[in-house]
Amino acid sequence: MALFLNFNLGKVRHPRHFPSAGRRPGDALPPAPEEGGLVSQSPPECVSELSSASIAPLSKEFEISSQFNELLPALLDQSLDCVKLICRDGRVQYMNRNGLCAMEIDNLSDIMGQQWIDLWPGEARELIQNALANAAVGPVRFDAHCPTAKGSPRWWDVSVSRVEDNEGRWLGYLSVSRDVTAARLAKEVADISAAEMRHRLKNSYAMVSGLLSSLARGNAEREQFVGEIRDRLAALGVAQTLFVASENAPCDIRELLPALLNPFSHAQCPIAVASLPEAVVNQGQADALALVFGEMAVNSSKHGALSSNGTIAVEADVAGDELLIRWSERSSRHVDAHSRTEGQGLRLINRILTARDGSLNVEWVDNGLDALIRLRVA
Structure with missing residues (x-):
């Protein structure tokens, strides 16, 4: 999806406004501003006053009308992020006031006409080159390290989008970088x-x-x-x-579930894990499952099958975008109570799963329970 500049109305639509526009699956979108929540800032001292004259070269490159040329600096300066307009050949044509301050650049003229890729450290330049190439087709988003002009270390959450006019002509790119x-x-x-x-x-x-x-x-x-x-x-x-070997590493449930459950299984109450589907969960979901199964096993060892020569069966399948995990527990004793006033186990499990966009449903039977865990998977 391209980003359009409506020259007659002076309207800009940023790629962050499109939930499906990101290029990284699973990434959370930045929070939208509250209704009427305009944030104002005093002009930073490190930057000279911007005006329509300071982006005259931009008008020529992007063929922007004089009316929009007057509005554009004030419009882009409302953003607290670093906003850049980049030509098709990769040259920087504009950076907003807050962006200049964030990058510790004294004057826009210091970077005007420079290749955007040259403003990045060597190890990030291949990433930038690929981002520009891919942004010609659709919006791109990535994280990268780039120190300021004065050497201060910075990490940025960067989005790059294609810019078109009302007639669909490709003019260049819009890049928005947030200091993270x-x-x-x-x-x-x-x-x-x-x-x-x-x-x-x-x-x-x-x-x-x-x-x-x-x-x-x-x-x-x-x-x-x-x-x-x-x-x-x-x-x-x-x-x-x-699930802690590397940052945000996905975990295959065919490895995860047996590893979580086997420590609690014993001869008097084996935990039978059925054939599991090919599915992966992220690190947060793996952490949640570890806590949930730990809590359920501890509860069973006190009041259920693990303490009374019973049986526990665990199976899983994928339905659409949901991973369904079933815990079926049968004890040799009759279940006298489904909850205790002072008990917090089920409440804790529900809170853990809810925080990971999941849920738990428990159905009690005379000598045990059936629990269904739901988690969203990519």
């Missing part, structure tokens, strides 16, 4: 903290296993029990590594 440096740094801090927590948890597993082994040494019955516990702790550690 703070969010990027915050995520790096969170990732480091999460990695440290996982490392400590892994060490805790090893420490608990060692303590149990020392306590059971010399007692054959205890040693057998401790061996089973060690195997379960090791399996839990393996399950964690499936």
